[in-house]
Amino acid sequence: MTSVGLAANEEGLIRLLAQIVLFDGFDPLDAVAPYEVLAAGGVVADGALEVELVSAEGPRQVPSGMNLLALEATARLEPQRADLVVVPGAAGSLDGGDDGVREDSAPGLLARTLDTPLPGLLKEALDRPGLTVATVCGGSMVLAMAGLITGRPATTHHLGLEGLTATGAVAIDARVVEDGDLVTASSVTSGLDLGLYLLERELGPRVAHAAERLFAHERRGVVWRDTGSAPAVSL
Template identity: 35%
Template sequence: MQDAKSTRITFLLFPGITQLDFTAPAQALSRMPGAELAGAAASLDPIATDSGFSILPTHDFASCPPADILCIPGGHGVADALGDDATIDFITQQAAGAQWVTSVCTGAFLLGRAGLLDGKRATTHWGYTHLLPLVGAEPTKARVVEDGKIVTCGGVTSGLDFALTLVARLKGDTVAQAIQLAIEYNPAPPFTSGHPDRAPAEVTLGLRTHVYDAAAARMAAALGATT
């Protein structure tokens, strides 16, 4: 698995990020031959995640070199980030020269805010897919969606699927399979409730009522306020 050519993979970091949106694909992509990972934020201050701990950026926006792969994670902090001009400008500038532009979960809305999903097929977390037309995207029911150089994926754990898909595109299936084996990504969950298509209806209704109806309304308001 040797490769002399380096690939810079830059993750956007922002307050309120869902840490697994970032750390899951970062873990897989870091094992790709030639990978060089960066985490870029508005400053080098610690970034508070949704899990009660913080992460440290490697770069601020001004010092971050051009990305070959740009990845935008999601999280409840996306609604605030949508209104931050410096964040959107960073996405726009980095995306212009990137080979691949990607998102995990609600990170898709930051791509959309930067004008990168116009007319593109895309996906996001199931609780927000109905909002994708607000950023010009065509909602597509799949865990990973590729449209040109844009790759979007569903919620949280979908980041691993996206990462392995991208490794396969860049380095071939054998390398992607080796990484999957190395991290023992062999899902066998105790319940088949990972998507509304399979979860009990009362579980889906409860989660929508207690979390995602309000969260989606907040996202919609943020999109309306910034478009």
């Protein structure tokens, strides 16, 4: 559970702040699924968790990929203020194109974040003790391409696992992977599982269970951690 950057609400209770990052070309479900689960957890926990949509540039309307929709970032990503930072992946074409990666492809949109303030802010987030950085789908590739998770276990969409390995990260084919202050989730719908797991980590299993019942969604799979006995047989 996070231990720094906590604020007290009007009743004097400890409150956590989760910031969901939006960038041009983000995947809507990657952002909205954990946003709604975490927000529901905050309601269940009587205001113990606040959730906001942010961008690296500050308040603005942020277009998703594939012209699906736009969401309003209400604040700037602030690693010194947040306790949880969640980075979604991108929504784009799957075609690589004849001349390499297309700009409107998911990999192309993710690569464009490297030319924004986002990588620097994410480094600041990972460097801050007590803050948890989480990703959904291709969000881990933003960290990986910026050289921020070299040598660390992480997951992403199954189509991107080889790319994750190529960046120097340790690709794990699991629904959710935890490596201390880094929690990554695989495919688009895994944002639900990520949100519930973060609720359990930060606010406890009873709050997470209440949110699970509200959304009628049971978390899938084992959360992978680099602990315990290694399998003797590869399956």
